[in-house]
Amino acid sequence: MNSYFQLISRHRVLASTLFLAIFPFIMPYEALAINILIFGLFAMGFNLLFGYMGLLSFGHAAFLGIGSYLTGIGIVHYGLGWGTAILIGVIGAAIGGLIMGFLAIRTRGIYFSMVTLALGQIVYYVFYKAESLTGGENGLRGVRVDSFNILGIPVDFLNPMVKYYIILFFVVIAIWLISRILNSPLGAVMEAIRENEKRAAACGFDVARTKLLVFVLSAAICGLAGSLRALHLSIVPIDSLHYLQSGQAVMMSILGGMGTFFGPFVGAAVMLYLEDVVTTFTKHWMAVVGLVFMFFVLFFPKGIWGTILSKLQIHQDSK
Amino acid sequence: MQLLTGIALGSIYALLALGLCLIFGMLNVVNFAHGAFFMVGAFLGVYFLGITGNFWFSLVLTPLLTGCLGLVTERFLVRPLYGRGLDYPLLLTFGLSYVLIEVMRVTFGIEGLPSITPDGLSGTVNVGIGFFPKYRLFLIAATALIILGVWFLIQKTRYGLIIKAGAADQEIVKVLGVDIAKVWLLVFGLGCAIAGLSGILASPTRSVNPEMGIPILAESFVVTVVGGMGSPVGAVVAGLLVGVVYSMTSLFFPDLAELSIFVLMAVVLLIRPQGLFGKAGAMG
Numbered sequence: 001m002n003s004y005f006q007l008i009s010r011h012r013v014l015a016s017t018l019f020l021a022i023f024p025f026i027m028p029y030e031a032l033a034i035n036i037l038i039f040g041l042f043a044m045g046f047n048l049l050f051g052y053m054g055l056l057s058f059g060h061a062a063f064l065g066i067g068s069y070l071t072g073i074g075i076v077h078y079g080l081g082w083g084t085a086i087l088i089g090v091i092g093a094a095i096g097g098l099i100m101g102f103l104a105i106r107t108r109g110i111y112f113s114m115v116t117l118a119l120g121q122i123v124y125y126v127f128y129k130a131e132s133l134t135g136g137e138n139g140l141r142g143v144r145v146d147s148f149n150i151l152g153i154p155v156d157f158l159n160p161m162v163k164y165y166i167i168l169f170f171v172v173i174a175i176w177l178i179s180r181i182l183n184s185p186l187g188a189v190m191e192a193i194r195e196n197e198k199r200a201a202a203c204g205f206d207v208a209r210t211k212l213l214v215f216v217l218s219a220a221i222c223g224l225a226g227s228l229r230a231l232h233l234s235i236v237p238i239d240s241l242h243y244l245q246s247g248q249a250v251m252m253s254i255l256g257g258m259g260t261f262f263g264p265f266v267g268a269a270v271m272l273y274l275e276d277v278v279t280t281f282t283k284h285w286m287a288v289v290g291l292v293f294m295f296f297v298l299f300f301p302k303g304i305w306g307t308i309l310s311k312l313q314i315h316q317d318s319k
Numbered sequence: 320m321q322l323l324t325g326i327a328l329g330s331i332y333a334l335l336a337l338g339l340c341l342i343f344g345m346l347n348v349v350n351f352a353h354g355a356f357f358m359v360g361a362f363l364g365v366y367f368l369g370i371t372g373n374f375w376f377s378l379v380l381t382p383l384l385t386g387c388l389g390l391v392t393e394r395f396l397v398r399p400l401y402g403r404g405l406d407y408p409l410l411l412t413f414g415l416s417y418v419l420i421e422v423m424r425v426t427f428g429i430e431g432l433p434s435i436t437p438d439g440l441s442g443t444v445n446v447g448i449g450f451f452p453k454y455r456l457f458l459i460a461a462t463a464l465i466i467l468g469v470w471f472l473i474q475k476t477r478y479g480l481i482i483k484a485g486a487a488d489q490e491i492v493k494v495l496g497v498d499i500a501k502v503w504l505l506v507f508g509l510g511c512a513i514a515g516l517s518g519i520l521a522s523p524t525r526s527v528n529p530e531m532g533i534p535i536l537a538e539s540f541v542v543t544v545v546g547g548m549g550s551p552v553g554a555v556v557a558g559l560l561v562g563v564v565y566s567m568t569s570l571f572f573p574d575l576a577e578l579s580i581f582v583l584m585a586v587v588l589l590i591r592p593q594g595l596f597g598k599a600g601a602m603g
Contacts, residue, residue, distance in 0.1 A: 056406050056409070103585055103588050103589070106588055106589075106592040107544075107588070107592055109405055110343075110349045110405050110406075110409060110548075111544065111548055113349070113406075113409060114349065114540040114543065114544055115540075115544055115584075115588065117536075117537055117540055118537050118540050118541045118544065118581055118584055119581065119585070120537075121534070121537040121577075121581060122578060122581040122582075122585075125577045125578050125581075126578070129574055129578075242533075243533065243537065244417075244533070247413055247417075250410065250413070251414075254410060284421045284424065284425055286417050286418075286420060286421045287417065287418050287421030287422065287425075289417060290414045290415070290416075290417030290418040290421065291414070291418055293410075293413075293414040293417070294396065294411055294414035294415060294418070297400070297407055297410045297411045297414060298396070298399060298400070298411065301403070301407060
């Protein structure tokens with residue numbers, strides 16, 4: 001059992017790719033699988049900042065939203081190709097992250113959470129008010145990607161399975177990138193900052209610059225999730241920017257296990273699946289999700305994946 | 320005239336931020352459910368006003384109930400999380416706000432309730448420079464009274480002395496024989512009662528629906544950040560400032576009203592990251 005887990009964590013990119021490749025077959029329907037893919041990526045981007053560096057942002061919906069809206073606006077209003085539109089979404093989210101990060105990293109702790117939440121609201125209002133571009137309250141409609149050619153082979157984007165694997169392609173690139181970041185010296189500095197910021201600074205690391213860099217990276221990944229979501233839904237709802245959406249990233253990370261590689265994906269899968277099941281019984285799924293979340297905060301702060309890992313760790317030590 | 324409107328709006332912000340600040344200053348907990356308590360207060364207030372027709376009665380009963388809700392929250396949900404870092408109580412109260420929103424949706428429906436202005440306080444009154452809604456004047460007076468009350472409690476009573484001492488050094492206070500857990504419990508309850516009170520006070524001026532606590536939470540965070548975390552004076556001054564900035568912008572640039580207060584926050588952060596009245600290094 002233990003050695004399997006070690007094998008998985010050694011080849012985590014390959015493992016997650018293989019798992020995600022068969023994932024749609026074990027889900028009740030493809031749209032849910034795509035949703036989990038996208039929100040898993042969103043939570044992973046968020047977890048880079050929260051789980052690995054200890055900065056609890058409540059404004060990450062801003063990057064999901066910026067990615068979605070810029071991609072959508074590019075396609076709807078400027079007739080861009082979907083590839084270019086994704087690129088613009090990601091770059092836009094990164095620039096947004098640079099600005100928000102610049103302001104937010106001046107503060108610490110709980111203050112940071114409050115500032116990011118408030119800054120996220122700015123982005124919400126900006127897109128809400130720019131009605132001619134974004135559709136305001138109704139959201140941006142008509143983000144259509146029908147079919148296109150890859151190396152001369154026609155691809156039908158409206159086929160859910162095809163859509164899943166195209167989105168998976170981008171998600172895998174992002175997962176690979178995140179894995180590389182975490183294994184690099186930057187990843188080590190991030191964890192040093194999480195454990196003790198003053199000590200990291202004393203060791204000669206530029207704490208402020210690392211924070212900003214990770215903030216931007218995290219924003220770009222969440223922006224990619226947003227771009228993919230716009231392509232998936234064909235519309236961009238204004239809810240994408242809502243602070244409850246930021247809260248979803250937080251909840252998914254906690255539920256799955258913050259600061260673990262697979263945790264956010266596990267969290268996203270559990271939460272969206274739960275949401276899906278609960279909605280068939282009652283429309284008040286928020287209460288159920290809220291209660292489950294509170295239960296985890298109180299009794300399993302390490303989350304599902306984190307608890308499994310630490311159980312195995314204990315097992316290993318006692319041997 | 321617009322200045323008065325701003326002050327009326329700002330007094331609600333000041334009250335909310337004061338509640339947040341009380342809890343934070345003492346317990347080191349940011350109550351993410353503060354907006355939800357505000358919303359619950361508004362619902363209960365309008366509900367009691369509807370069945371009894373007596374505004375003063377519901378003005379007393381509502382904060383009592385939200386205060387009790389706060390006591391239960393602290394005792395059973397927040398207390399197990401002390402010593403586990405600052406993020407956990409914050410996350411827990413965030414989850415709680417989800418639940419409270421849904422509970423209100425189940426109880427009162429998603430549309431919310433029509434807001435009622437109490438009989439004696441509807442209409443306008445001449446304030447010398449023009450006509451001004453009576454209710455808003457009452458709002459300003461009532462918040463001023465509450466803020467004075469809290470100030471009196473903290474500055475002039477033995478209880479306030481314990482609160483201040485506990486915020487400064489809880490170990491010493493414990494050694495001196497004060498049951499600090501009880502003080503924390505009461506402070507949390509008081510903060511939630513104030514949130515509920517702001518809810519009922521604000522209810523005639525805005526629509527009462529389950530989501531009403533969400534934007535106000537972000538706005539009261541802005542107030543707290545501008546004022547400086549943990550500073551009651553900062554909370555009040557920044558609350559009024561934010562209210563005035565909001566209503567001034569909505570007079571001249573209506574489209575930018577919501578944005579203006581966040582821009583204010585950004586400017587304050589750039590110049591004084593610790594907030595107007597915050598102590599440097601007091602940001603955790």
